[in-house]
Amino acid sequence: MRFFSCIFGIKEELILGNVPFLPYLSYFCKKDGISTSCIRYTEAWRMMWKSDNNTFGTYPHPYGNARLLYDKGNMTIEQFLEEWNNGSDRLLVHTSGSTGAPKPMWVEKRRMLNSARITCDFLGLHGGDTALLCMSLDYIAGKMMAVRSVERGLKLTEIEPCGHPMASFVSRPDTFPDGGFDLVAMVPMQVYNSLQVAEEAELLRKTRHLIIGGGAIDDGLECRLQTFPHAVWSTYGMTETLSHIALRRINGADASPYYVPFESVSVSLNADGCLVINAPLVCAGSLTTNDIAEIAPDGRGFRILGRKDNVICSGGIKIQAEEVERLLKPYIRVPYIITKKPDSKFGEIIVLVVQSDGAEGALADMEAIEATCRQVLPKFWQPREYISMERIPMTKTGKLKRNIL
Numbered sequence: 083m084r085f086f087s088c089i090f091g092i093k094e095e096l097i098l099g100n101v102p103f104l105p106y107l108s109y110f111c112k113k114d115g116i117s118t119s120c121i122r123y124t125e126a127w128r129m130m131w132k133s134d135n136n137t138f139g140t141y142p143h144p145y146g147n148a149r150l151l152y153d154k155g156n157m158t159i160e161q162f163l164e165e166w167n168n169g170s171d172r173l174l175v176h177t178s179g180s181t182g183a184p185k186p187m188w189v190e191k192r193r194m195l196n197s198a199r200i201t202c203d204f205l206g207l208h209g210g211d212t213a214l215l216c217m218s219l220d221y222i223a224g225k226m227m228a229v230r231s232v233e234r235g236l237k238l239t240e241i242e243p244c245g246h247p248m249a250s251f252v253s254r255p256d257t258f259p260d261g262g263f264d265l266v267a268m269v270p271m272q273v274y275n276s277l278q279v280a281e282e283a284e285l286l287r288k289t290r291h292l293i294i295g296g297g298a299i300d301d302g303l304e305c306r307l308q309t310f311p312h313a314v315w316s317t318y319g320m321t322e323t324l325s326h327i328a329l330r331r332i333n334g335a336d337a338s339p340y341y342v343p344f345e346s347v348s349v350s351l352n353a354d355g356c357l358v359i360n361a362p363l364v365c366a367g368s369l370t371t372n373d374i375a376e377i378a379p380d381g382r383g384f385r386i387l388g389r390k391d392n393v394i395c396s397g398g399i400k401i402q403a404e405e406v407e408r409l410l411k412p413y414i415r416v417p418y419i420i421t422k423k424p425d426s427k428f429g430e431i432i433v434l435v436v437q438s439d440g441a442e443g444a445l446a447d448m449e450a451i452e453a454t455c456r457q458v459l460p461k462f463w464q465p466r467e468y469i470s471m472e473r474i475p476m477t478k479t480g481k482l483k484r485n486i487l
Contacts, residue, residue: 262288
């Protein structure tokens with residue numbers, strides 16, 4: 083496990099031995115109890131030096147010998163910074179893959195900086211504030227945490243993306259900032275997992291601004307977050323909008339069911355009831371989403387009812403999959419998802435997929451779930467098929483893969 087506490091900055095030039103690097107990021111990290119200083123550069127190098135002497139792949143350095151480390155697997159912040167500082171005005175990103183395979187797209191760096199500036203201004207973040215990166219840099223959410231740190235000069239701590247981000251700090255409390263992080267971004271699964279462990283929940287509660295995105299926050303999780311002493315936000319956005327363009331306060335006096343767009347953003351609905359976003363600072367032209375939405379009474383805020391591609395047309399009746407899930411949520415305690423499949427008679431039918439985890443008694447549970455559906459749901463909303471699956475697939479960003487049949 084590695085912990086990095088870093089301040090992003092641009093320097094004119096650093097000479098490491100005879101190797102120039104421009105610009106660079108300096109930070110300090112601790113690994114397995116050994117103090118290590120690190121510098122990350124725009125070239126695809128990661129230079130780490132220790133007090134001991136390394137004889138393999140080293141360059142001379144005034145603080146000791148520097149050893150080259152090469153990263154594999156998920157994108158590292160070194161690789162991100164290499165792309166960020168490569169002279170191009172664009173950056174390659176990928177969609178999350180929640181509705182299919184992740185798709186590559188090029189985005190303008192100046193618009194990413196605009197997005198970062200808007201968020202930091204809205205949350206009142208200043209240079210030297212602390213932030214945690216615990217999501218993959220392969221996707222926009224992780225990239226934008228890095229860009230916010232660049233734009234605002236935040237002290238960024240990076241840990242390996244995992245389901246229990248706070249566990250790192252429980253085992254290594256010396257790496258946790260005094261008073262907690264000023265900004266933490268997580269997906270709902272990470273928040274849920276953290277709340278299951280008292281020590282992790284205690285640390286998470288110290289976060290000044292906790293922003294949650296990448297998936298819907300269910301009622302049970304939202305209820306538990308009501309007691310957090312600081313601000314907790316649900317985010318709305320996508321890769322095309324360079325992360326979020328609107329926030330919804332979950333707790334406190336300003337809690338609301340509606341997302342509030344940033345000042346430079348406006349929204350409307352098209353003829354199909356889908357949300358249309360106009361965010362000129364982050365997205366060229368208006369963007370029509372597949373999200374069925376409702377505009378708030380003030381004409382500015384909005385709430386999401388579901389996705390257009392999750393509308394099930396069964397026997398001439400349009401049913402929103404998320405609305406069916408919402409009605410069943412208080413009664414079904416195991417993971418489940420509403421999806422659809424083609425049908426010669428009805429066009430499409432509703433299918434309820436339950437995660438069994440291979441547990442005994444799954445068949446009896448399914449019978450109970452069928453009985454619940456008959457009692458709770460309107461006749462035309464009731465599933466016509468029930469399927470037990472050992473594990474419901476998820477995307478790398480923690481979203482359920484709905485199109486699994």
